[in-house]
Amino acid sequence: MGRALAALALPLALTSVGAAAAGAQAGTVQGRVHDAEGAAVYGARVALLRGETPLLASDSDRLGSFRISDVTPGPYTVRVQALGYAEHTEEVVVGLAAVVDLDVSLERSALELEGISVEAERARDRVRFEEIGGATVRELELVDVRTVPGVAEPDPVRAIEVLPGVVSTSDFSAAFHVRGGSQDQNLVLLDGMPVFSPFHLGGLFSVFNADMIDRVELLSGGFPAEHGGRVSSVLRIESDPGDGDFAADGAVSLLATRAAVGGRLPSGVSGALGLTDVRYRASARRSYFDVVLKPAFEFPYHLTDLQSIVEGWTARGDRIALSAYTGRDVFDLTRLDAEDFPLRVDWDWGNDALGLRWTRPRRGGGSWDLRANVSRFGTGLVFPDFADTQLESGIRQVQVRADLDMRPSARTGAQLGASVERLSYDNLLTTGGTDFGGGSGDGWLLGAYAQTRWSAPAAWLVELGLRADAYGADPGAWVGEVAPRLAVKRFVAGGDVALKVAAGRYTQFLHSLRDEELPLGLDLWVLAGDRAPHTVSDQLQVGIEGYRDVRWYWSVEGYVRSFDGVVTLNAADDPNDDLDDILAGDGRSYGLDVLLRRETGPVSGWMALSLLRADRTFADPLSPSLPPPEVTYPPIFDRRVDLDLVLRYPAPWGWEGGVRWNLGSGIPYTRALGSYGYYQMRYVEGGALEWTGDDDDSDVAGGYGVVLADRNSSRYPVYHRLDLSFRRTFEKSWGALTPYLNLVNVYNRRNVLFYFFEYDRTPAVRSGVSMFPVLPTIGLEVRF
Amino acid sequence: MRGRLGAAPALAMAACVSGACELEEITLVEVEAVVVAEIYVNLASDPERNEVRAFLHRTVGSDTAGLAPLSAARITILRPDGGAALRLAENPLGDCVGSSPEQEVGVCFLADPSETPTLRHGELLEVQVELADGGRLSGATRVPARFELDRLSGNCRLDPNTVMPVRWSRSESAWAYVNETSIRGLPDALRPEGIEVDEDPLYLLGLSISDRDTTIAFPSEFGVFNRFELDQDVAVRLQAGLPAATTAEVTITAVDRNFVNWARGGTFNPSGQVRVPSLQGDGTGVFAATVGRRFVVISERPPHPVDDCPVPQDDTE
Secondary structure, eight states, X not given: OHHHHHHHHHHHHHHHHHHHHOOOOSXXXXXXXXXXXXXXXXXXXXXXXXXXXXXXXXXXXXXXXXXXXXXXXXXXXXXXXXXXXXXXXXXXXXXXXXXXXXXXXXXXXXXXOTTHHHHHHHHHHHHHHHHOSSOEEEEEEHHHXXXXXXXXXXXHHHHGGGSTTEEOOOTXXXXXXXXXXXXXXXXXXXXXXXXXXXXXXXXXXXXXXXXXXXXXXXXXXXXXXXXXXXXXXXXXXXXXXXXXXXXXXXXXESSEEEEEEEEEOOHHHHHHTTOSEEXXXXXXXXXXXXXXXXXXXXXXXXXXXXXXXXXXXXXXXXXXXXXXXXXXXXXXXXXXXXXXXXXXXXXXXXXXXXXXXXXXXXXXXXXXXXXXXXXXXXXEEEOTTOTTOEEEEEEEEEEEEEEEEEEEETTEEEEEEEEEEEEEEXXXXXXXXXXXXXXXEEEEEEEEEEEEEEEETTTEEEEEEEEEEEEEEESSOEEEEEEEEEEEEEEEGGGTEEEEEEEEEEEEOEEEOOOTTSSSOOOOEEESSSSSOOEEEEEEEEEEEEEETTTEEEEEEEEEXXXXXXXXXOTTOOTTOTTOXXXXXXXXXXXXXXXXXXXXXXXEEEEEXXXXXXXXXXXXXXXXXXXXXXXXXXXXXXXXEEEEEEEEEEOGGGOEEEEEEEEEOOOEEOOEEEEEEOEEEEOGGGOEEEEOOOOSOTTOOOOEEEXXXXXXXXXXXXXXXXXXXXXXXXXXTTEEEEEEEEEEXXXXXXXXXXXXXXXXXXXXXXXXXXXXXXXXXXXXEEXX | OOOOOOHHHHHHHHHSOTTTTBOOOEEOOOOOOOEEEEEEEEEOSSGGGOEEEEEEEEOTTOOOTTSOOGGGOEEEEEOTTSSOOEEEEEEOGGGTXXXXXXXXXXXXXXXXXXXXXXXXXXXXXXXXXXXXXXXXXXXXXXXXXXXXXXXXXXXXXXXXXXXXXXXXXXXTTOOEEEEEEEEESHHHHHGGGTOOOOOSSEEEEEEEESTTOOEEEETTTTTGGGTTTSOHHHHHHXXXXXXXXXXXXXXXXXXXXXXXXXXXOOSOOTTSBOOOOSOXXXXXXXXXXXXXXXXEEEEOOSOXXXXXXXXXXXXXX
């Protein structure tokens, strides 16, 4: 640990050096934007004008803080605009190397400032471009989530499939892979709380209700030292607490009905809590097929979600937020007609998460942040008629963390933080008096980080960070990992173009054993320890990005990643060895991501091109040799080329149109070269080999085994699909109605889900099933 | 389209509009001819009943024209720890195979019964299969250690509707115990209860995983793999024990690594079941060694000339 502490000191020292080195003559305008109740106004655009000409601008963050640096000394008009608020202006004079602190209180206004939200979004993108050196951050606003065409209803996780570097392998699964990482290597955070398995229906939809979403951010690479625990990406989903005005939304789609309500607690209640303003928003979602179809028959499945956020503000601008999520999928076959389904099964699974966060803004920018959260995922399968059968799987995490964001000067910033996590998992499959599999364990993860940032405006941006994690597992020993991060960005062309390079080490101490070759499935989590290694990933990314006037953003980024300590199930594990059921291996990936985005105008959207090569290496569990030789193969998410075109455009008659066209090269699969009768030895009745195995055909007594080609050495045909969406909002005196229509796979491309090689037929044939056919879905949203 | 899917992909299929997701069938011109050898060594309580049997077959649809017949293969069991090699000879197919698909053809080989009593528990065995075309397959295994049933041998009487714990000693290095039963007389015995049973005898399979797991409840814990296909009223009824006037043959078989790997299968493949082989060379297959024990349960009320099965008082109704 001594070495780690010494390493932590280095970035802090560099911060001081950076601050001293910045011979700043320019000044800074900074401050906080809030409403009359003291709540922060997020996304307000703050601009410095000379006359009517905007010279510099920034937008306020979630705490309402903003900072405009490198301001040439002189008089300015500060203009603050935010959706739903009256414009605020005031005059300031910026002195030589001076810092001007503003406290801006906005008055509510019924008059909406057209274009502000789009401008605010654009401003945030520009701020990211100028102020983030290493991380590749792609943001989707709610409007993007809603207009990216999809099945049934808007889905924030499905929507990120259209971003560069993101690969999905099946229409049936919302699971995603980022830059050659496995899906369990993505850290999914809802308001900072990890959500372990964010999918309904085995992966068909995500658990997040779009009505509750403010924005979705994917950090697809180079993410800073504050994030630990996953090696491939961070998906940050932020809930929208609303503006405090009472609002109710409802919607019905082919998947579910949902309702959301938001508002503000009475001032008396807020005051009693010591707060100046408390806003809340809560939503509920439930699928309805089981209810609607009940008179005809028992539909065995339903899902439910409850999601909420409560946000309170103190007089001095502290933010206290309580977020909660609970969701369940229930697959209940116990009430079906015994003639139709005699085996009674009750299967449910779901996530629960609860988080409390206190954030105190620091004068001059930055903040103190304290967080505590709990998160769990669990599934259980019950056979009421067979008490000897039990299938359970679950993982739990309790986390407490503290973060300090400091901005010592206009050109420097530093973040420090530490976290303590308690993790545990428990898996069990037992039936017929024997344990078929399982395992349990727990672990402590202690993490600390420091990261610094130094910038010379329109010239250089350097980020240096270090993360140290100590992980202790039972069963297992304590291990320590030091993970440095470095990013350098060089601005050219007057600051509109930037070259960047980022390198870092990332670590992960848990895995999902889900078979990624199955389109649907549930996560089966295990912690690193004696049974499984922890993952260490070294990553390098080099890129260039820039703006061409205000309308176009472009980015080209190449990357190389290594993954030591990836895992897969050992299909040949020794039942007498409790610790060999998981195989440890390694992997690599490299690729190139290209993004071209048009940000303004009636037609906006982007083109994302992802080139990828990935492989995994494990001891081959299917080999008869002892010890088994290693096999290297492309994983199922090794989609070499993936192209997404996304457009938002004004369709005729006041409708808003969305288009997505996706083209992907074929993903790998393992071809069957032949099949043979599947026999099992039976010892009763004299003993003989009996043709057995599984087969769905009731008139066939047995099945077939297969002889396979090299693993994943064949590829399915090219995937492509065109989706369209249309939405129109009809404003009414009482609210608004928004019907929408999604058309998935407009030209009915038969994208291959599986090939079946059926050698037992004469002649032998290759048949198969495709993914979604042309699939129109409709829905209706109501706002009161 | 013939189903090849497990539960999760089947759910995906269900989400697909019926029929709209089927792909056009393409005729396959090339079918790889691969030899599959399934070779089992079984040691019984009585060494005179030890058996070595081998079943050689090929991938279905193989064009066998021009291929050497499998009956011309030479199969030899070698004993590196010492002892005479066993050479297997061709026998009628029915000596190896109880049921097979119509198109499946294969050849059965057995060791000479006069040589098999020399096989020993814990012994290392190797097999060599020499095909007539010059191809070779080879593999090795170690016979699981001797084990004995706890107070069970031959026949015993069990009270109807009684669950009996079956216990045995540990077979060192066995990977699992395959527990089978064949129950006769269920159709007549359960008809008065309104339960129809189609099969007589009814075969049920149970499993004890690892060499430490040396108990199973009879008959309630047998049939875990049959619950999806078995009439549920039969499966549920047997949780309470056997009805009167039924007889069950029970075998407890300690099996080795190769048996387990071949039986449990490997990774998912939509075209069929993936098995982990233990033979390498010019083909695939298994070379497994097992140690078996057998007893018969007669479900009748006393008095009965056969000794009572060992059932603790707590396990009786």
